[in-house]
Amino acid sequence: MIPHITRLLELWRIAAHYRLDTLVPAEELPIKARHALSLIRMHPAAWSSRERKNPLKLKQALEDMGPLAIKLGQLLSTRRDLIPPEILSQLVLLQDRVKPYDVDVLKTRIQQSLKADVNTLFARFDEQPLAAASIAQVHTAALHDGREVIVKVTRPNIRSQILQDFEILTWLGNTLENRIEAARALHLNEIIQDYRQIILNELDLSLEADNTRRMRHYFTGSSMMYVPEVYMDSTDVMVAERITGVPISDTETFDRLGMDRALLAERGLTIFFTQVFRDNFFHADMHPGNVFVETINPSNPRFIALDCAIMGELSKQDQMTVARMLLAVMNSNFMQLIQIVHQAGWIPPGTDQDALAREMRRTVGPMVSKPMDQLDFAGILLQVMDIARRFHLEIPPQLMLLLKTLVHVEGLGTDLYPQLDIWKLAKPILTEWVKSNMNPVKNLKEIGQQVPDLLLGAQDLPSLMIDSLNGLKNQSAWHDKQLRELQSLRMQIETQQRSNWIFGSMIAILLSIAIIAPWFVSVILIILAGFVSLWRVMK
Structure with missing residues (x-):
């Protein structure tokens, strides 16, 4: 049953x-998309609508649809290579220009x-x-000691x-997983549930x-x-230091101040890889409304991180897998790439x-030899998803947030400095990280750091061993009982099969004799009747 019909109708x-x-x-649309859009015209609200020529109709529609629709608009606002300019100009406003709510209500929330x-x-x-x-609204204020702050x-x-x-999304995800193989390979519903928790956080x-x-x-000190x-x-309010800067999308200001956009792009990419691999704590909502640049020192600008609500983390194994995969792609070693994916259990x-x-060489190979302004990263990603569908690959849901972040990073980098060679910059960072984490000396040090915990846990070892042995004993006794029951059942089945075979053979013999020599059957029946009569007399 479709949930929340009223909401869908709204x-x-x-x-x-x-x-x-x-x-x-x-x-300009595919035929299937035209059929879907025709449903919009069927609603009575479309018949009397005066919004057809409204230049901000998409922005206002997404605002009315709610937070999830606005989030989608923010994601698309970083894709200048995919979205027409007249639509993009509306989506950009969703980064920090959503319709505000009443300030008196806001003050009451602060006080409470x-x-x-x-x-x-x-x-x-x-x-x-x-x-x-x-999700939130931001006002400026000043503390009593003079510090300038923002109040979110x-x-x-x-x-x-x-x-x-x-x-509604969960219902849609279940429907797609039941009908489309690619949705099952992507664990679509798990992704929806993960994103649900992220938004609630x-x-x-x-x-x-x-x-x-x-x-x-x-x-600190970077x-x-x-x-x-x-x-x-608190749960509903955050008061933080007010910063001075401009959004990363404000390239006109960068050019006016003489900033080195290539240097800025390189630093942005270095920050991303540092967050993913050094800290394992990366900003996963990097639209221009959340990434600013300082303008105080144009010759040595710094990025400013805002809105750290959606953050991503990977397991140690996934970190190593992603790093080795990227290095294999940079070295154009696609057999090694497949071996890495196989070791990760995705094949x-x-x-x-x-x-x-x-297939991976054909699809991903061109990425290594082209600058960002010639790459269709989103298109390549879709092709990789198609390969995953055709070869039944299992893509872990926790990596989808990283892929979403990569879409953001690639979109921002294309705007900032299209000629940026991301592979030349990323290769030494990844190589050093992999070497460091595969260093046996470092691994021994990590084991040494765990020795105190192991020693503290050693006092529980005797009881744990006894519990384990008792568990094995009980499990062994249960297995023996199951084995005896299975052997008994097998003997019963074999006995029954032999009886059935003997009985069937006797019937077959009697039927054959009855056909060939009917008189012989009569003799046998007379003899049997005699034995029965004799038995009754003796009884």
Whole structure:
């Protein structure tokens, strides 16, 4: 049964009211897409709509649809290579220019959450919002000691709508997994559930505050990136240091100030690989509204990390697998790439690995020899997903967040410096990381660091051994009992089979005799009748 029919009808009404079917000329769309868009025109809201020529209809429609729709718009806003300029200009506004909510409601939320009056907390509070996004709204203020701060407050009453929308997505994911092999290979519904938890975590600003403090610790004293300090936080409110900078998409300001965009792009990519491999803690929501650049020192600019709500982490094994895969691609060694994927358990038994290597070389190979401005990263990613479907590869859900982040990074890098050679920059970073983590001396040191924990746990070893032996004993006794029952059952079956065979053979013999010599059957029956009569007399 389709969940939340009322919500689906509401989304249909919004799409029809804003005439989203008129965003792109019908002749530029695939035939199947034209049929889907025709449903929008069937809604009565489309018949009287005056939004057809509204230049901001997509932005306003996504705002009305809610936080998940806004998140989708933010993701697409980084893809200047895929989205037409007239649509992109609307999506960019979703990064920090979503419709704000009433400031009096916001102040009440601050007071309830931080247990103090706004005037007690701040020497100045600016009622005009600095930014408004899908989950929260940001205002500027000043503490009583003069420090300039930003006050981030979550939007009211959005949790229930997010939960409702994810129930619809879960139903859709289950439907696709039951019908489409590629959706099963991607573990689509697991990805939806992981993303559901990520979005719900984003509603808790205390988690974002903890992430920000952790990221600040990793980059303390860094010449590449600055992370603002957090002063106060709660579930609904976070007060942090106010920074000065411009969004990474503001290339006009970079050119006006004479910034080296190539250097900036290289630093951005270095930061990304540092987060993924050194810290295993990477920013997974890198749209331009969350990545700023300092303008105080144009000759040596730093990135500024904002909104650390959605962060990604990989297991140690997945880190090593991803690093080795990237190095294999950079070295154009696609057989090694397949071996790495096979060792990770992503390839089912019986797969033609030579054919898989040829497909990966054909699809991924051109990435190594081309600059970013000639790459269609999203298109290549779709081709890789198609290969995964055809060869029944198992793609771990935890890597999908990393792929989403890579789409963000590639989109930002293309805008900032299209000629950036990402492979030349990434290869030494990855090579050094792999060597460091495969260093036997380092591995021995890590084992040595675990010795105290092992010694502390040694006191529990005797009881654990006794429990294990008792468990093995009980398991052995159970297996013996099962084996005896199986042997008994086997003997019964064999006995029954022999009896059936003997009985069947006798019947076959009697039938043959009856056909060949009917008189012989009569004689046998007379003899048997005599034996029966004699037995009755003796009894």
